[in-house]
Amino acid sequence: MFRFIVRRLLQMILAFFGTTLIVYALMFAGQGDPIQALAGERPVTAAQRAYLTEKYHLDATGVGGFFYRYFDYISNLLRGDLGESLTGRSIGDILAAAWPVTIRLALIALAVAVIFGVTAGVLAGIRRASIFDNATLLLTLLVLGIPTIVLAPLAQYFLGVKWQVFPPTAGADPDFYALLLPGIVLGSLSLATALRLTRTSVAENLRADYVRTARSKGLPNRRVVSVHVLRNSLIPVITFLGVEVGNLMSGAIITEGVFNIPGVGFNLFRGIRTEDGPLVVGIVSVLVVVYLISNLVVDILYAVLDPRIRYE
Amino acid sequence: MSQHAVRPTPASPTPPGGHLLEVRDLHVEFRTGEGVAKVINGVSYHLDPGETLAVLGESGSGKSVTAQAIMGILDTPPAHISSGEIRYSGHDLLGLPEEQRRQIRGKEIAMIFQDALSALNPVFPVGWQIGETLRQRLGMSRADARRRSVELMDLVQIPAAARRLGDYPHQFSGGMRQRVMIAMALAMEPRVLIADEPTTALDVTVQAQIMDLLADLRRNLDMAMILITHDLGVVADVADRIAVMYAGRIVEHADVRSLYRAPAHPYTKGLLNSIPRLDQRGGKLSTIRGLPPNLMRIPSGCPFHPRCPYVQQVCVDVVPHDLVLGDGRTSACHFAQEVRDDRAG
Numbered sequence: 001m002f003r004f005i006v007r008r009l010l011q012m013i014l015a016f017f018g019t020t021l022i023v024y025a026l027m028f029a030g031q032g033d034p035i036q037a038l039a040g041e042r043p044v045t046a047a048q049r050a051y052l053t054e055k056y057h058l059d060a061t062g063v064g065g066f067f068y069r070y071f072d073y074i075s076n077l078l079r080g081d082l083g084e085s086l087t088g089r090s091i092g093d094i095l096a097a098a099w100p101v102t103i104r105l106a107l108i109a110l111a112v113a114v115i116f117g118v119t120a121g122v123l124a125g126i127r128r129a130s131i132f133d134n135a136t137l138l139l140t141l142l143v144l145g146i147p148t149i150v151l152a153p154l155a156q157y158f159l160g161v162k163w164q165v166f167p168p169t170a171g172a173d174p175d176f177y178a179l180l181l182p183g184i185v186l187g188s189l190s191l192a193t194a195l196r197l198t199r200t201s202v203a204e205n206l207r208a209d210y211v212r213t214a215r216s217k218g219l220p221n222r223r224v225v226s227v228h229v230l231r232n233s234l235i236p237v238i239t240f241l242g243v244e245v246g247n248l249m250s251g252a253i254i255t256e257g258v259f260n261i262p263g264v265g266f267n268l269f270r271g272i273r274t275e276d277g278p279l280v281v282g283i284v285s286v287l288v289v290v291y292l293i294s295n296l297v298v299d300i301l302y303a304v305l306d307p308r309i310r311y312e
Numbered sequence: 313m314s315q316h317a318v319r320p321t322p323a324s325p326t327p328p329g330g331h332l333l334e335v336r337d338l339h340v341e342f343r344t345g346e347g348v349a350k351v352i353n354g355v356s357y358h359l360d361p362g363e364t365l366a367v368l369g370e371s372g373s374g375k376s377v378t379a380q381a382i383m384g385i386l387d388t389p390p391a392h393i394s395s396g397e398i399r400y401s402g403h404d405l406l407g408l409p410e411e412q413r414r415q416i417r418g419k420e421i422a423m424i425f426q427d428a429l430s431a432l433n434p435v436f437p438v439g440w441q442i443g444e445t446l447r448q449r450l451g452m453s454r455a456d457a458r459r460r461s462v463e464l465m466d467l468v469q470i471p472a473a474a475r476r477l478g479d480y481p482h483q484f485s486g487g488m489r490q491r492v493m494i495a496m497a498l499a500m501e502p503r504v505l506i507a508d509e510p511t512t513a514l515d516v517t518v519q520a521q522i523m524d525l526l527a528d529l530r531r532n533l534d535m536a537m538i539l540i541t542h543d544l545g546v547v548a549d550v551a552d553r554i555a556v557m558y559a560g561r562i563v564e565h566a567d568v569r570s571l572y573r574a575p576a577h578p579y580t581k582g583l584l585n586s587i588p589r590l591d592q593r594g595g596k597l598s599t600i601r602g603l604p605p606n607l608m609r610i611p612s613g614c615p616f617h618p619r620c621p622y623v624q625q626v627c628v629d630v631v632p633h634d635l636v637l638g639d640g641r642t643s644a645c646h647f648a649q650e651v652r653d654d655r656a657g
């Protein structure tokens with residue numbers, strides 16, 4: 001297990017450099033005039049041009065120059081300095097403000113998926129082909145079929161504007177109540193997937209031989225299901241939810257955009273729209289790390305949950 | 313035909329009453345989307361204290377389903393017990409409420425299964441799984457259950473039992489896993505042990521060890537045993553009586569010696585002949601022609617007639633009764649005596 005983790009960490013370093021290199025290259029390398037690209041449509045004065053050329057080492061040209069600048073960026077990154085956005089704010093500060101909001105949103109979404117998705121999935125799995133099972137199938141297919149870009153404005157319009165059950169937008173420093181509707185919208189997709197996965201897993205495990213054994217020991221049905229079946233059924237579900245945490249943490253660009261939530265996805269979206277190169281590369285670099293770590297945690301969790309999994 | 317020598321009787325070769333366990337005229341159907349499969353069609357057998365009954369038959373003959381009906385662990389639906397009676401020391405099991413049936417499971421009648429790897433829960437240590445029965449059913453403390461689990465694992469001769477309590481099923485060899493299964497079944501000292509093909513998934517050498525262990529345990533713990541198998545070689549040493557099943561019926565019922573010496577049903581005869589023998593090396597192995605019937609379309613008359621070398625018109629038209637042949641033997645064949653006396657076949 002220890003060797004597995006060390007090997008994975010080494011792989012993570014490679015993956016980190018690989019992805020940041022690609023994002024950095026996409027953001028800066030292809031453009032004819034990087035300074036104009038950094039500034040977007042705004043005019044650049046000669047003084048600004050000289051300052052930026054100096055700052056980003058743009059006097060070095062060609063592939064060598066690109067790597068020179070890339071390593072300069074990375075060495076700053078490794079010291080914890082994410083640089084500044086084009087608006088002059090420290091990207092570290094932007095992320096420090098955005099991250100807590102995104103984490104709260106992600107936790108609400110996750111709670112929605114776990115509480116409703118897993119519970120309904122277990123019930124549907126036990127009562128296969130019942131009305132409840134078919135009703136959840138229909139609902140989940142509906143949710144899975146509607147993209148967030150449609151679902152989020154719909155929910156905002158009906159629940160936020162028309163019936164005014166929830167605040168329609170979150171705004172700066174949102175509280176729990178303001179994040180509830182976006183959290184439910186964001187979590188609905190995970191909920192639907194978690195429900196289908198739990199349902200299939202429970203239904204499959206209920207037919208397993210060890211269930212017959214547990215019943216032949218004279219255990220009450222309640223215990224057979226809640227201990228023997230659930231413990232096995234939840235292995236894939238927890239693995240899925242672990243990966244999902246990584247996805248949710250990496251910012252919900254659409255949901256945060258629609259509900260005006262100042263989280264990571266919101267800032268990333270703004271960075272892309274305003275062609276704020278340093279901001280985009282900075283956020284993506286951090287997201288890569290978050291994603292790699294959450295994947296490693298899921299792999300370790302999998303081995304903890306299923307004793308048959310052994311990593312060499 | 314010498315019909316005068318044999319008389320049709322109800323299925324059981326011994327008079328009802330007084331048996332430890334008795335199955336009477338059991339009918340089980342599986343109701344699926346494609347139709348109704350008649351899996352058990354009037355099975356009757358009984359078990360007395362301390363004896364071993366072997367139930368023999370091919371896959372799909374209904375031997376496991378009968379056992380699961382006794383245990384009350386059939387999946388209903390799709391299974392449906394349409395008629396019949398299962399009595400255990402005077403109680404009508406099928407008439408009992410589920411809670412009382414549950415009390416009997418494991419404590420009075422326990423069962424071990426064919427493939428211990430899938431029959432044990434993969435995510436719990438074996439010590440936990442043996443101890444679970446003790447804690448949940450007998451209210452033992454964690455420490456007592458642990459101690460008793462080690463004793464049980466010693467009883468089934470698992471080496472270094474105390475150190476292996478925390479191991480998971482996949483960390484055991486096939487034979488050791490089946491021993492864990494047996495230890496678990498013995499936890500509450502049942503009076504009846506049903507062993508459903510306990511050695512099928514094992515190597516031949518290990519098969520013999522497990523059969524010996526089961527025979528010893530049955531003797532030492534004074535249990536009665538139902539041994540379900542498709543392997544005639546396995547039963548000879550262990551069983552007192554044999555019930556041969558075909559298409560959800562018991563076609564022959566006899567003590568081991570008589571059955572081996574002179575089978576009285578063409579199906580049993582076919583099974584015995586299909587065992588490879590050293591003194592007939594080089595020859596073609598004898599087989600039973602054809603395939604077991606589709607249980608959704610069981611043939612008319614005797615269900616074995618399409619495969620039977622003794623087949624006559626009466627076999628196609630009339631369902632044979634169990635014919636009593638003396639010594640408590642029965643055979644569900646119109647020509648039971650001829651088959652028994654025909655040593656050539």
